[in-house]
Amino acid sequence: ILNVEQSPQSLHVQEGDSTNFTCSFPSSNFYALHWYRWETAKSPEALFVMTLNGDEKKKGRISATLNTKEGYSYLYIKGSQPEDSATYLCASTAYSGAGSYQLTFGKGTKLSVIP
C-alpha cells in the first residue's frame, strides 16, 4: 500500500489570497499523479493528471506541478475565491507488481476561503 501524504490537512485563506498545498508520494514505481476537487455534498471531480517530471498543468486560476524524482506535487490557487472552497485530493498511480498498478488517494487538504 502506497503512502500518499497531503499537507496541510486544512487551511483557511482570505478571498483574494493565493495559496498552495503539497502532495507527497513514493517516487519509486511511480506512473501518474492525479488531483481531484471535492466540494461538500458533491462528488470528487478530476482536475489534473500528470506523469512526467517537471509537468505543469493549469486550469484557470488553479495550477499544479510535479516532481517525480523527489516525489511531490504542488497545487496552486491564485487569487482564491469562495467557490474554491473544497477538499483537494491527490492520488498516485504506481506499479504494484505482477503487472498491476495501484491508485492510492491521500487524505485531502480542506480549503476554506473566507469572503
Place this chain on the structure above:
Amino acid sequence: NAGVTQTPKFQVLKTGQSMTLQCAQDMNHNSMYWYRQDPGMGLRLIYYSASEGTTDKGEVPNGYNVSRLNKREFSLRLESAAPSQTSVYFCATKGRSGGLTGELFFGEGSRLTVL
C-alpha cells in the same frame, strides 16, 4: 445525462443485517469501482471491475461482495453488516480510453450507518 447514479443515498442498518448498494452508469465505461471514505482517511478501494464479467479485490474487500450485472451496473453487497462498515461509499467509473491516466467519475455517495 445522469453519469454515475448510486442508490440508496442514505441507509441505517442494524448489525448483522444485509443490504446492497446499487451503482449504475450511462457513460458506457468499462471499469467500475467501489470506494469507502472514512474520517481521517483517503478513499480506499473495496472492489473493482475492469470489464463486464470480471471483478477483483481492492485494498479493503473483507465483508463485501460485488456483482457486475452488466456493463452499466455494479453492486456492492454487505452480507452481515458490522459497525466497522459505517462509512460513505462511492461508486466510480473510468473509460477504456483513459487507461492508467484516465479520470475517475464518481457518484454522489451513499452514507451507511451500522448500529
